[in-house]
Amino acid sequence: xxxxxxxxxxxQGIPNLDASAFIQNNWTQSNISAALxxxxxxxxxxxxxxxxxxxxxxxxxxxxxxxxTSSNGSGTxxxxxxxxxxxxxxxAMDCNTEGAIDRAATIDDAYNLVGADGVKxxxxxxxxxxxxxxxxxx
Amino acid sequence: xxxxxxxxxxxxxxxxxLEAMQRLQKEWGxxxxxxxxxxxxxxxxxxxxxxxxxxxxxxxxxxxxxxVKVIPTVSSAGGTxxxxxxxxxxxxTDVMTCATxxxxxxxxxxxxxxxYVTADGVRVFSNAEADAxxxxxxxxxxx
Numbered sequence: 098x099x100x101x102x103x104x105x106x107x108x109q110g111i112p113n114l115d116a117s118a119f120i121q122n123n124w125t126q127s128n129i130s131a132a133l134x135x136x137x138x139x140x141x142x143x144x145x146x147x148x149x150x151x152x153x154x155x156x157x158x159x160x161x162x163x164x165x166t167s168s169n170g171s172g173t174x175x176x177x178x179x180x181x182x183x184x185x186x187x188x189a190m191d192c193n194t195e196g197a198i199d200r201a202a203t204i205d206d207a208y209n210l211v212g213a214d215g216v217k218x219x220x221x222x223x224x225x226x227x228x229x230x231x232x233x234x235x
Numbered sequence: 236x237x238x239x240x241x242x243x244x245x246x247x248x249x250x251x252x253l254e255a256m257q258r259l260q261k262e263w264g265x266x267x268x269x270x271x272x273x274x275x276x277x278x279x280x281x282x283x284x285x286x287x288x289x290x291x292x293x294x295x296x297x298x299x300x301x302x303v304k305v306i307p308t309v310s311s312a313g314g315t316x317x318x319x320x321x322x323x324x325x326x327x328t329d330v331m332t333c334a335t336x337x338x339x340x341x342x343x344x345x346x347x348x349x350x351y352v353t354a355d356g357v358r359v360f361s362n363a364e365a366d367a368x369x370x371x372x373x374x375x376x377x378x
Contacts, residue, residue, distance in 0.1 A: 116260045123268055123378055131273040133373065159274065159371050160304060160339070203337040206308045206369055234274050234371075 129235075136231045138218050139166075140174065144225065147217035149179060152233060158186055158209040158216070160232040162200040165192040172225035176201070177208075179215035184208045186216065192227040269378040272301070277359045277370040279316065281309065285366060289323055289358030292370075297377035300350045300357070303328050303342040306369045310336045314366035318342070321356030325349045333361070333368045351377075 136152045152158075163174045172193040177183035186208045187201040211233075218229050275292045279285045294300070305316045314333040319326050327349045331340040352374070359370045 113260060116264070117256060119265065120259060120263065120268075123265075123376075124263065128268075128273060131275060133272040133274050157276070159276075159306070159369075200339075202339060204306045204339055205337050206306055209306070234276065 131234060134233050134235070136233065138229045138231070140218060140220060140225065140227050140229060143223040144174070144218050144220035145223050147177070147179070147183065147219050150176075150216040150218060150229075150231060152211055152216050152231060153235065154211055154213055154215070156211045156233040156235050158204065158211065158231055158233045160201060160204070161187050161190070161230065162198055163190045163192050163227045163229045165195055165197045165199070165227045167224070167226035168195045169193055169222060169224045169226065171221055172227075173221040174225065174227050174229050175219045175221075176229070176231060177217055177219055178212065179217045183217065183219070189221065192220070192225050265378055269376060272373055272375060273298075275372040275374065277372065279359055279361055279366065279368050279370055281311075281365050281367040283364045285359070285361035286363050289319065289321075289360040291321070292318075292357045292359060292372050294352050294357055294372060294374055295376055296352055296354055298352045298374040299377065300327055300345060300352065300372055300374050302345075302373040303331070304371045304373075305331045305333050305340040306371075307333045307336050307338060307340075307367070308369060309365070309367045310334065311363065311365040311367070313362060314368075315362040316340070316366065316368055316370055317360050318370075318372060319358055319360055320349055320353070321358050323358060323360060327357065330362070333366050 173189040174192045175189040176187040188203040190199040315330045316333045317330045318328040328342040329344040
């Protein structure tokens, strides 16, 4: 099938058959499953007890990093399951210097498939602040 | 044109919904699809085939491999993972350490001569039979 870029122009009529066919052919279920998603969780209040992450059940977490938004000694962010007794998905990432990025050094394959308990971000201290980005596929 | 978020709900009178289709067409065109990052997951179990013939990754021909990450699922002294072309002759990435359970390794190099997937395909090769990992190949399609 030849689908021209112009098929996506409004002037070509919407919905345009070529454009719809192109989407159908090139954005299939397998492509959607393989698409990289990034969940952002901004920690702006204490996360000592965990802050829930918006991430669907069945997602597979494949990486994470934190961009620290406030300097705080010994600050860390860690991705864990949302269970009553949380299990670590990543190691604790440094979050003690504003602007600094730290990336997950470990991911536990026993827990990186999101279950019904969901996922939470846990900080080390009540004043730790950062934007936590979690990469996942479905 | 006003497109309401609710038009994407299956409850809005029919599926497919015309407004949702219109929005998809306008906002998710060829360039958006081509610039989207897709990820191919390769589960390398502790099998002899991992080190001998490699484990195939499912990636369309013409795609460009832009990054690779390894999450070891066991500890294996001297363990490594490497992405190569399907024949196993040409290296796409460097050899990534896969020796300690859970410790992530990221590709340090990608050879631009082989990062575009051909009919030969792409495979992940371990160093030894005992090596095991989840290997994630990040790629962009050539649409």
